Amino acid sequence: MNEMNLLAAAPEIVLAVATMLILVVDLFLDDERRNVTYALSLVALVVVAALCGMLLAQDAVIYAFGGLYVTDPMANVLKMFAALATGLMLVYAQGYARDRGMWHGEFFVLTLFVLLGVMVMISANNLLVVYLGLELQALALYALVALRRDDAKATEAAMKYFVLGALASGFLLYGMSMLYGAAGTLDLNELARNISAGKVASRAALVLGTVFIVSGLAFKLGAVPFHMWLPDVYHGAPTPVTVLIGSAPKLAVFAIAFRMLVEGLLPLAVDWQKMLALLAIASLVIGNVTAIAQTNLKRMLAYSTIGQMGFMLLAMFSGVVGGNTMTTANAWSAAMFYVITYAITTLGTFGIVMLLARQGFEAEEIADLKGLNRRSPWYAFVMLLLMFSLAGIPPTVGFYAKLVVLQALLGSGMGGLGGSTAIWLAVIAVLLSLVAAFYYLRVVKVMYFDEPADTSPIVAAPEMRVALSVNGISVLVLGIVPQYLLALCAQAMVRTLGG
Amino acid sequence: MQNTLPWLSLAIWLPIGFGVLILGAGRDRNANVVRTVALVGSLLGLLVTLPLYTGFDAAQAGLQFVEKEMWIERLNAHYHLGIDGLSVWFVILTAFITVIVVIAGWEVIESRVAQYYAAFLILSGLMIGVFTAADGLLFYIFFEATLIPMYIIIGVWGGANRVYAAFKFFLYTLAGSLLMLVALVYLYYAAGGSFDLAAWREVRIPLTAQVLLFLAFFAAFSVKVPMWPVHTWLPDAHVEAPTGGSVVLAAIMLKLGAYGFLRFSLPITPDAAHELAWFIIAISLVAVVYIGFVALVQTDMKKLVAYSSIAHMGFVTLGFFIFNRIGVEGAIVQMISHGFVSGAMFLCIGVMYDRMHSRNIADYGGVVNTMPRFAAFMMLFAMANCGLPGTSGFVGEFYVILGAVKYNFWIGMAAATTLILGAAYSLWMYKRVIFGEVGNPHVAELTDIGAREFLILALLAGAVLWMGVYPKPFTDLMGASVAELLQHVGQSKIPLAR
Numbered sequence: 001m002n003e004m005n006l007l008a009a010a011p012e013i014v015l016a017v018a019t020m021l022i023l024v025v026d027l028f029l030d031d032e033r034r035n036v037t038y039a040l041s042l043v044a045l046v047v048v049a050a051l052c053g054m055l056l057a058q059d060a061v062i063y064a065f066g067g068l069y070v071t072d073p074m075a076n077v078l079k080m081f082a083a084l085a086t087g088l089m090l091v092y093a094q095g096y097a098r099d100r101g102m103w104h105g106e107f108f109v110l111t112l113f114v115l116l117g118v119m120v121m122i123s124a125n126n127l128l129v130v131y132l133g134l135e136l137q138a139l140a141l142y143a144l145v146a147l148r149r150d151d152a153k154a155t156e157a158a159m160k161y162f163v164l165g166a167l168a169s170g171f172l173l174y175g176m177s178m179l180y181g182a183a184g185t186l187d188l189n190e191l192a193r194n195i196s197a198g199k200v201a202s203r204a205a206l207v208l209g210t211v212f213i214v215s216g217l218a219f220k221l222g223a224v225p226f227h228m229w230l231p232d233v234y235h236g237a238p239t240p241v242t243v244l245i246g247s248a249p250k251l252a253v254f255a256i257a258f259r260m261l262v263e264g265l266l267p268l269a270v271d272w273q274k275m276l277a278l279l280a281i282a283s284l285v286i287g288n289v290t291a292i293a294q295t296n297l298k299r300m301l302a303y304s305t306i307g308q309m310g311f312m313l314l315a316m317f318s319g320v321v322g323g324n325t326m327t328t329a330n331a332w333s334a335a336m337f338y339v340i341t342y343a344i345t346t347l348g349t350f351g352i353v354m355l356l357a358r359q360g361f362e363a364e365e366i367a368d369l370k371g372l373n374r375r376s377p378w379y380a381f382v383m384l385l386l387m388f389s390l391a392g393i394p395p396t397v398g399f400y401a402k403l404v405v406l407q408a409l410l411g412s413g414m415g416g417l418g419g420s421t422a423i424w425l426a427v428i429a430v431l432l433s434l435v436a437a438f439y440y441l442r443v444v445k446v447m448y449f450d451e452p453a454d455t456s457p458i459v460a461a462p463e464m465r466v467a468l469s470v471n472g473i474s475v476l477v478l479g480i481v482p483q484y485l486l487a488l489c490a491q492a493m494v495r496t497l498g499g
Numbered sequence: 500m501q502n503t504l505p506w507l508s509l510a511i512w513l514p515i516g517f518g519v520l521i522l523g524a525g526r527d528r529n530a531n532v533v534r535t536v537a538l539v540g541s542l543l544g545l546l547v548t549l550p551l552y553t554g555f556d557a558a559q560a561g562l563q564f565v566e567k568e569m570w571i572e573r574l575n576a577h578y579h580l581g582i583d584g585l586s587v588w589f590v591i592l593t594a595f596i597t598v599i600v601v602i603a604g605w606e607v608i609e610s611r612v613a614q615y616y617a618a619f620l621i622l623s624g625l626m627i628g629v630f631t632a633a634d635g636l637l638f639y640i641f642f643e644a645t646l647i648p649m650y651i652i653i654g655v656w657g658g659a660n661r662v663y664a665a666f667k668f669f670l671y672t673l674a675g676s677l678l679m680l681v682a683l684v685y686l687y688y689a690a691g692g693s694f695d696l697a698a699w700r701e702v703r704i705p706l707t708a709q710v711l712l713f714l715a716f717f718a719a720f721s722v723k724v725p726m727w728p729v730h731t732w733l734p735d736a737h738v739e740a741p742t743g744g745s746v747v748l749a750a751i752m753l754k755l756g757a758y759g760f761l762r763f764s765l766p767i768t769p770d771a772a773h774e775l776a777w778f779i780i781a782i783s784l785v786a787v788v789y790i791g792f793v794a795l796v797q798t799d800m801k802k803l804v805a806y807s808s809i810a811h812m813g814f815v816t817l818g819f820f821i822f823n824r825i826g827v828e829g830a831i832v833q834m835i836s837h838g839f840v841s842g843a844m845f846l847c848i849g850v851m852y853d854r855m856h857s858r859n860i861a862d863y864g865g866v867v868n869t870m871p872r873f874a875a876f877m878m879l880f881a882m883a884n885c886g887l888p889g890t891s892g893f894v895g896e897f898y899v900i901l902g903a904v905k906y907n908f909w910i911g912m913a914a915a916t917t918l919i920l921g922a923a924y925s926l927w928m929y930k931r932v933i934f935g936e937v938g939n940p941h942v943a944e945l946t947d948i949g950a951r952e953f954l955i956l957a958l959l960a961g962a963v964l965w966m967g968v969y970p971k972p973f974t975d976l977m978g979a980s981v982a983e984l985l986q987h988v989g990q991s992k993i994p995l996a997r
Contacts, residue, residue, distance in 0.1 A: 373655075377614070381522075388647060393673075394640040400571075403636075403680070407574065410684045423681065430677035437673055441650070441666060449654040449662050483571040490573050 005064035008071040011051040018044035019112040026105030045087035052080040070125040073492035082248035093240030113140040122255040157236025164229040168219030175212030182206040188264035224282035234302030243350035269320040276317035283310030315405040318412035333493035334404035348471040371452025382472030391440040397478035514544040518620030530612040537616035545594040560983035579634040584980030597623040600743040622648040635694040656741040664739035671732040675722035682715035703994040713771035723756025737805035742849030750842035766987040786813025791920030818899040821906040829898020836891035843959040864938025869945040885921035891966035
């Protein structure tokens with residue numbers, strides 16, 4: 001446990017080195033040859049994903065840097081998807097960013113730094129490392145949101161994101177300091193051991209610290225009542241950055257929630273469960289109901305994200321029943337499956353938005369999708385799949401995400417404690433997904449039932465066409481054969497908890 | 500029982516495969532190729548359901564043609580298919596109606612032909628999936644997935660108010676099925692982590708939980724049937740849907756709900772079913788009597804047939820919840836018969852609509868003078884719709900009324916009013932549309948049905964008469980399974996006191 005074990009952090013090291021290299025190489029490239037940077041970034045991401053895959057194949061829990069850092073199957077799965085998602089985002093961004101003067105070296109370098117922060121967060125085994133990763137990710141994202149500095153909306157979004165994000169980081173840091181003060185350690189495993197053994201200075205400080213930690217996490221997830229930044233940032237940020245915010249960092253927040261709440265604060269489960277339950281219900285209600293009123297697609301998706309995160313929170317608090325951790329792996333693997341499928345679906349959805357955008361035209365209103373079926377039946381079909389997946393209608397992968405969450409939720413109730421509460425929560429959750437179905441259906445309606453207002457041809461690079469098609473079809477294929485991804489999440493979670 | 504080929508999988512995936520093929524490769528400029536491929540696909544789909552009839556062992560009550568593969572290990576869900584006497588006819592009916600719909604849309608649908616046919620073929624496979632699923636999760640997935648193609652069919656090829664109708668259809672049915680999803684997950688745990696329908700039949704559940712489960716199932720299936728008072732989506736959907744959509748909706752999709760009662764509500768929560776039977780019987784009678792009157796005053800032909808569908812489906816639910824063999828068998832026969840008759844009625848209206856672009860009864864009159872052959876067919880279907888002996892409509896209604904009288908004379912009496920009401924609304928509409936003087940110059944210009952229309956109407960007429968004159972093949976196949984179902988319904992599933 002006390003060794004360096006650099007191998008365990010190989011993906012991060014490779015990514016960091018590659019990022020610096022790209023930063024330097026890019027200085028010697030002019031705008032015509034920016035594709036070299038693009039290609040190098042994609043290669044770096046693929047190599048990182050492959051390294052994560054290799055570590056995943058070892059199926060072991062490895063500590064590095066004297067216990068500051070941990071590489072377990074859950075981390076490897078999440079990192080692999082985060083790297084792939086980031087690569088996909090770069091592919092989608094190509095045309096959009098080029099048209100808007102964002103296709104410069106800093107776009108790539110900042111994106112890679114976001115991923116590095118995400119990976120550090122995922123593997124953090126120490127409160128300070130959690131914070132380190134979080135700040136690396138967040139600072140790079142603030143800069144990315146503001147990358148179009150002449151765009152008033154983007155600058156405003158960056159400002160909001162920065163102020164509220166800094167506040168959230170402050171919350172987390174404050175909570176961490178309280179935990180440190182109460183339990184005398186920053187190491188997550190030791191934290192749990194100290195709390196179980198009763199070696200705490202003040203239980204009040206511990207619980208208060210947990211409150212701040214949960215609030216900080218809720219900020220980062222965008223759960224109600226800490227969601228106010230999310231619609232503005234999703235709306236205001238350039239679409240590639242929006243999709244970046246909606247994909248890899250969500251996986252990372254899931255990971256640090258797991259690290260801190262389950263690995264570090266499991267003995268306090270009774271306290272944080274109630275908070276998560278409230279956050280979940282509030283997010284489901286506010287997110288889904290507010291989304292109905294939106295006419296801007298990006299804003300609608302932002303509110304729908306709030307609702308989706310509420311659904312994921314339902315699984316996260318179902319993991320511990322009356323102090324019994326039997327169901328923990330089941331519930332958290334459900335949440336993990338949920339967040340991964342959410343990232344896949346969100347990528348595709350914003351991919352469509354970027355596909356339809358042109359020079360001087362953002363295509364971010366729902367009405368801009370009018371008659372897409374006439375203009376391009378294939379991409380209309382892809383968007384249809386993505387929308388039904390977000391709505392949780394089988395046979396798309398979004399259905400299984402909702403199913404396993406419900407299964408985890410009812411599983412916690414069936415264990416004996418509060419059975420009827422779990423059932424009512426499940427009923428509320430499904431009724432709100434009915435509300436959600438309305439606004440997702442509206443997008444399908446606009447694409448299929450309305451006549452096109454805009455008949456200009458859709459132009460996109462071939463690799464974008466392929467990536468977007470694969471992305472869309474994967475939602476359907478994973479819906480017909482969901483067993484492999486489900487098993488991957490379940491095994492990773494069992495192994496991570498068991499080790 | 501020869502089990503050489505996975506016939507059920509073929510019946511599901513063959514139409515879906517053809518649908519995907521058309522969707523992927525079909526272009527509107529070679530619409531005729533698309534139509535031909537769709538026809539071949541639907542005919543092959545029908546062909547692979549024939550071994551289900553010839554190879555079916557009527558003496559056996561359990562599942563036949565079983566296919567079982569592990570599917571989602573984490574949830575212990577299986578790809579588990581099988582048919583018994585309750586479902587065998589619906590599989591064949593679905594494949595048959597799909598052929599009819601494909602032919603019916605031949606010259607009528609001219610925009611986005613490939614997508615139209617693809618939607619129907621995929622829908623057909625999904626509906627067969629619902630009827631053959633022996634795993635709760637698989638059932639749910641097929642059940643829900645049918646919403647997507649139907650939503651598109653109504654919304655893209657529908658009438659003026661199609662968007663409203665499509666949304667109403669989707670959200671109404673989704674509302675019900677989401678509650679069922681919670682019930683399914685509950686049962687999954689109650690059965691010790693299994694989605695197997697056979698295992699669910701053996702689970703013992705306390706009465707309160709049974710009632711809640713029953714209500715969740717009721718939410719899903721009553722909307723789909725649809726039962727009064729959650730029927731209001733159906734007239735809208737029917738009126739706005741294109742002819743093919745109306746036919747599939749009336750002939751098969753409504754049966755999914757009724758079939759759900761047979762598979763879930765009755766055998767899994769029998770005590771709750773007995774407890775709440777009065778309620779179901781009451782609203783079924785409301786559907787039969789009240790909706791019958793509502794149908795009488797309609798001025799739109801499609802709406803009239805839609806309301807008559809609700810009244811007929813009221814008969815079906817009534818038959819289920821009087822818990823005797825003749826009632827249940829009658830209800831199932833009624834479901835099949837209604838598939839033929841209501842499908843035929845919508846096709847007849849479609850035939851007239853294609854020529855006149857109006858569904859208003861008042862716009863017609865004296866059609867018999869210009870379309871005599873068509874008038875003869877429609878006569879037969881209108882008679883079947885009101886339950887004339889010798890047509891399929893009679894058999895089911897007669898059985899259900901017999902069963903109802905056996906259960907309680909007054910219920911039987913109330914149900915029997917349908918014979919008057921059904922005759923009133925069907926024949927009165929027929930009279931106003933077909934008979935009399937030629938109402939207006941448009942009617943005078945009508946041309947009689949062509950070979951394509953003749954073919955589909957003749958096929959359906961044959962089915963209606965066959966079932967009316969000789970229903971034995973239908974009742975024979977379902978006998979053993981109905982007896983077994985009633986045996987399950989008769990047993991209490993409340994946990995034994997320790």
